[in-house]
Amino acid sequence: MNERLSQALNECPSSLANALLPYLNSDTFHASFSATEVIALQQSSGLSSTELALALLPLAASYAFAPLSDFKVGAIAHGASGRWYLGANMEFITTPLQQTVHAEQSAINHAWISGETRLNQMTVNYTPCGHCRQFMNELNCAEQLLIQLPDTPPRTLPFYLPHAFGPKDLGITHTLFDPQIHAMTMHHDPLINAALSAASQSYAPYTHAYSAVALLLDTGQRVAGRYAENAAFNPSLPPLQSALIILRLQGYDPSSITRAVFVEIAGAAISQKSATLTTLSALGCHDIETLTFTTNG
Numbered sequence: 001m002n003e004r005l006s007q008a009l010n011e012c013p014s015s016l017a018n019a020l021l022p023y024l025n026s027d028t029f030h031a032s033f034s035a036t037e038v039i040a041l042q043q044s045s046g047l048s049s050t051e052l053a054l055a056l057l058p059l060a061a062s063y064a065f066a067p068l069s070d071f072k073v074g075a076i077a078h079g080a081s082g083r084w085y086l087g088a089n090m091e092f093i094t095t096p097l098q099q100t101v102h103a104e105q106s107a108i109n110h111a112w113i114s115g116e117t118r119l120n121q122m123t124v125n126y127t128p129c130g131h132c133r134q135f136m137n138e139l140n141c142a143e144q145l146l147i148q149l150p151d152t153p154p155r156t157l158p159f160y161l162p163h164a165f166g167p168k169d170l171g172i173t174h175t176l177f178d179p180q181i182h183a184m185t186m187h188h189d190p191l192i193n194a195a196l197s198a199a200s201q202s203y204a205p206y207t208h209a210y211s212a213v214a215l216l217l218d219t220g221q222r223v224a225g226r227y228a229e230n231a232a233f234n235p236s237l238p239p240l241q242s243a244l245i246i247l248r249l250q251g252y253d254p255s256s257i258t259r260a261v262f263v264e265i266a267g268a269a270i271s272q273k274s275a276t277l278t279t280l281s282a283l284g285c286h287d288i289e290t291l292t293f294t295t296n297g
Contacts (some may be wrong), residue, residue, distance in 0.1 A: 002251070004062040019044035020059070031063060031249040032110065035082025053084070053123040054150055060103070061120040061125060063088035063248055073103035077111040080141075085231040086111040090244060092254075094282045099275070104132040105237055106245045108139070109228065111177075113246055118177055120153070121146040126201035133161040135235040138176040138228070142166065166231050172205045176228055182210050182265075183296040191216050194224045198294060202226035202239065209268035210295075213239045213276060215247060215285075216259040223247045227272065240276045254283040266292040 005024050009017040019041050023029050033041065042052050053076055059076030073169055087107025091100045104122060108292040111119060118141050124130075127149060128136070135292040136145060136157055142164075145157045158164065167175045174180075184201050187193045191214050198212035206229050214224040225242025239262070246253060262276045280288055 005059070008059040008062035009204040013045060013047070014057055016041065016045040016047065016052070016055050030251075031060075031086040032114065033084045035290070038082065038084055039229060050148060050154070053121075053148060055274070056084075056086070057123065057125040057150075060086040060107070061088055063106075064103070065090040065092075065248055065253070067091055067093050071205075074125050075103035075106035075107040076122070077116075077119050079111050079114075079116040080118040080120055083111075083114075083116065085114065085116070086249065087245065088247060090241070092279060092282060095279050099238075099241070099279050101237075101241045101245060102129065102132050102135070105130055105135055105235075105241075106249070109138070109225070109237060109242050109245045110249055112228070113225065113242065116177065117179075119145060121148055123148040125150060126140070128160065131235050132292045133157065134164075134232050137161055137164050138230050140175045140177045142175075167205070170206065170231055172231070174205070176203050184293050186294065189261075191222055191259065191261050192263070192289070192291065194222050195263040195291075198224040198226040198239070198243075199263050199265070199293065202228070204229045206231065206233070207269050209265060209270045209272070210238045211262070211264035211268075211272045213243045213263075214261045215243050215257050217247070217252055218254045218258050219252075219256070220252075221252075223250065223252075223265060238272055238275060240272070240279055254285075257283065257285040259287040260285050260289070262288065262290045263293055264290075266294050 057074045061072040064072035073089045075087045089103045146154045148154045180201050195212045195214035202210045212226040223246050225239050227239045228237040230236045
């Protein structure tokens with residue numbers, strides 16, 4: 001177990017810390033707990049569901065990558081399947097602040113990439129900023145989504161974002177976490193194929209600029225991320241950040257990236273290419289391949 005996780009355990013109640021040890025020591029733990037594991041943790045710790053989620057926030061925050069602010073935010077996305085997905089904020093030195101990732105985005109992306117189709121609740125250790133409230137408003141569960149904060153009764157997202165502007169205002173009814181399939185031809189290169197597969201599930205109803213990034217790590221593992229657009233545009237999550245979230249939550253740092261593939265649909269009104277290449281270069285990855293694709297219908 002690494003030092004970050006060990007420190008997080010010290011902030012948990014002892015009964016919970018003891019119950020968490022087998023999970024954190026497992027090579028297969030990737031910052032989430034199944035419905036069965038959540039129940040087991042409740043039984044072992046004697047905590048209610050709400051108490052457990054709040055107690056797990058230090059563990060979520062331990063995944064933060066914050067070399068600029070040293071301010072660590074943790075979030076947990078509660079999937080309709082019963083699985084809980086951890087997330088944390090990320091910052092990148094020498095890149096614009098616009099490239100940072102918020103903890104709520106991290107946890108939501110974690111659930112989305114993992115195949116979750118709906119969220120019930122977000123648990124966060126600090127009040128979500130306006131950027132994150134707008135990002136959450138893109139979800140297919142936005143009107144019912146509960147927000148749980150320490151020392152605060154749970155309230156729905158509309159309480160925190162009244163008179164919201166969202167997808168419905170732009171005529172979009174098939175929103176984030178609803179299935180997105182943009183058929184395209186796959187490739188013989190496994191990393192390119194991973195990027196294309198992710199792009200086929202990206203969410204871009206406003207620009208149709210479907211895109212994705214796949215990363216090859218020094219362990220030989222591949223990690224992919226996909227674009228998630230937002231009705232307010234600026235809170236959109238770039239595909240590279242989507243991939244970096246998963247990389248971090250699987251226990252890796254950006255320094256482990258050895259090769260990257262960026263793909264985007266041909267002829268789109270916007271392009272993620274320049275920002276992706278700049279950020280990857282700042283992270284020390286220079287073996288970068290870019291491709292465009294067309295959908296099959």
